[in-house]
Amino acid sequence: MHAAQLLIVLVWACTGCSRATPSGFWPGYKAALIVGQHSDQGPWGGTRWIQWVAKPPARFTMADAVTFAKSHGWKCAPPVTYTAGQLRVWQFMDKPVFPLHFGPADRAPDDRSVEEFPRHIDGESLVSECDSGWIRVPPGSGKSETAFGYIQVEVTGARMAVYHLWGDS
Numbered sequence: 295m296h297a298a299q300l301l302i303v304l305v306w307a308c309t310g311c312s313r314a315t316p317s318g319f320w321p322g323y324k325a326a327l328i329v330g331q332h333s334d335q336g337p338w339g340g341t342r343w344i345q346w347v348a349k350p351p352a353r354f355t356m357a358d359a360v361t362f363a364k365s366h367g368w369k370c371a372p373p374v375t376y377t378a379g380q381l382r383v384w385q386f387m388d389k390p391v392f393p394l395h396f397g398p399a400d401r402a403p404d405d406r407s408v409e410e411f412p413r414h415i416d417g418e419s420l421v422s423e424c425d426s427g428w429i430r431v432p433p434g435s436g437k438s439e440t441a442f443g444y445i446q447v448e449v450t451g452a453r454m455a456v457y458h459l460w461g462d463s
Contacts, residue, residue, distance in 0.1 A: 316428040317342045317458040319366040339461020345414040346454040353451025356420045367427050373420035394444055395459040411457050418449045428460040
């Protein structure tokens with residue numbers, strides 16, 4: 295490889311990392327407030343969740359999170375409110391999950407939800423579904439669909455989480 299080609303590859307690697315994985319930019323959002331995260335990114339698909347907790351008097355807002363997501367190419371729908379009671383139903387084997395990647399909120403979660411998308415927020419929340427610009431292929435379907443990312447902000451502003459599933463999933 296020539297020096298010029300090597301330089302181009304290095305520049306791309308250093309500047310393109312946030313799009314190398316579909317939600318790779320999220321660790322840069324209020325990084326000091328991240329309290330937990332998981333990322334399993336492979337060549338054919340991946341999962342990511344990140345949880346933040348605000349330090350009072352700071353608060354998270356859906357508007358700020360959506361602005362950040364949009365600045366990285368996500369297209370977010372208006373948020374939907376879920377009550378604490380609705381969230382309590384999002385369980386599998388007595389463990390809280392975030393099931394929206396796998397269909398409507400009233401669909402029963404499965405063990406994959408527990409492993410890959412544990413729910414971190416129990417209080418009334420706003421959830422925005424965002425088109426990440428990537429696709430996912432549900433197992434056995436042979437059909438691609440939009441790989442949505444989800445932003446969840448507790449209405450008190452104390453907690454925030456992001457969930458994303460893409461590729462062969």
